[in-house]
Amino acid sequence: MIHNRPQPSRRTVLGGAAATLAALTVTAGAGPASASDWPTAFPLPDGWLPEGIAIGARPYAYFGSRANGALYRVDLRTGAGTVLHPGATGRIAVGLKIDRDGLLYVAGNTGVARVHDARTGDVLRTFQLSEATGHFVNDVTLLGNRAWFTDSRAAQLYAVPRGRDGAVRTLPLTGDWVQLPDVNNANGVVPTPDGRGLIVVKSTPGELHNVDPRTGRTTRIALVGQDTVVNGDGLWRIGRTLYVVQNRLNLVSVWELDARATTATLRTTITDPRFDVPTTAARFGDRLYLVNARFTTPPTPETTYGAVAVPLA
Template sequence: MAPTERSFARRRLLTGAAALTGATLLGPTAHAAENGRGAWPDRFSLPQGFQPEGITIGSRPYAWFGSLASGDVYRASLATGRGAVIAKGLGADHPTVGLKIGPRGRLFLSGGVSGELRIVDARSGETEKVYDVDGLFVNDVILTPDAAWFTDSYRAVLYKLLLDRHGAPGAVETVPLTGDWVQGADFTANGIERTPDGSALLVVNTVADGGGLMRVEPRTGVARAVDLGAARLPNGDGLLLLGRTLYAVQQQQNAIDVFRLDAAGTRGTAIARITDPRFRIPTTVAAWGDRLYLPNARFDVEPAPDTEYDAVAVRQV
């Protein structure tokens, strides 16, 4: 099995045996509501064979999706569901996993097994910069005022890409993860977010204590486990923070677990679980209006050029 295929096979299977443990003690279940935006679609197709993983939505109603198959970036209108590839990738060895759009139209891309961080102009589709950080699986990314932070699922580090006051990228620093961080023998770190007060980072750790969140001090990399009570995130993937409400996608469980955090992000209370029959192993989540949008990665099927993929929308809690 080629390195890329092996890594994605591991990703599909991550903590699969524990897929039901995160379902306990998570409070009421919230199912998808009717279309809350009139004629706006609550499901739309993505290109066949695309293998979506990441999603980002900026200040306008458009979503960008990254392709594991080719590294392409696809942009879709949330109003119509129609879209097109706006940036060509560098091929199967250079996937696009997580991605975020910055305020000046830059897309920050996680390069998975390529070990790269990439910057793409969302307007022209041109690749502005490629950073080879020698990563093993650069997974997800979050933007802060002075940096873009990337996780690596096979290394106990974060990559900090410095940004100037205009959001332009500069140098990359590697920040080792210490403290309570537990690095498993396989896939460990996944989604990343900021704490509600912006003082620290939240990172999914699928291994520690059955799977959960770590609060990471950005200056030192010291990690402390977030107290989530009895809740666990063995299949935790993308994170989305809206105010003090944290949405954590549990991909293999076809669910989003919802937590109310304290300001510092040291404690969280499970308040709901969102499920929907249209979920087909969603991975990441972004918001527009009162909706959450998720790509269905379909990690339970062997991808082929004609495999169908889509994105779905559900109501926020």
């Protein structure tokens, strides 16, 4: 269900109509005749413990497992899925992003980031972002020649080189950023519309921040139409439209950013009876795909998990 507010909505779609049509092109015989016939619900393996989702230029969604860092790939045209990477004891996979070269960047929670081959699932590189205990490397986005990772338990971001060379850079957050103890702070992250900064959601108390990736200085984004984005988790941005997944509220709030990402105005909220603590989102065509983490359901090896698709607001 989509609850619309009376304000008019303006949205710039990245890539334009041509990119959307290209993304929806499917091979004859590979699935339904049109994207409107594609499934809108996707079962994951029992006991999977999902949290992150990534979708690239091709119609495949990737899901990480908090149980062992495994990766699962689903064909959006048919709903068919397969375990791409089996994971290993002690590994975790939360936030994910895929680039145009078929590299999958995975936040590993315990101070680790990994780069996988999205075709084979093989681990290509592993980065130790922090040697200290108690860190929660939570989400990731791509900006320029770096993959940027958030740390929910430390006031810093990590910049991982996207090429073969280069060292990990730790970026302390300053300015308006106030780190709170014993709760998750930084969570989802996306580039600003002008590509010069990063937007980070602070789950507690529910703020959006514009981060300068050169200096770490943050400016709190003023919210209009709603006081907070409490329980903010994954972010997705299309032009100046920002989608904020508010996990335990079972909704996605949709915001219009100004040109410099200093103000965000609430345009609408998306809810759906199939939401069961959605955590992160990714877009393909005219749909937003969300994974249900089911945090309020006690996990067992038999607990069922899945993802759903909803129309873009």
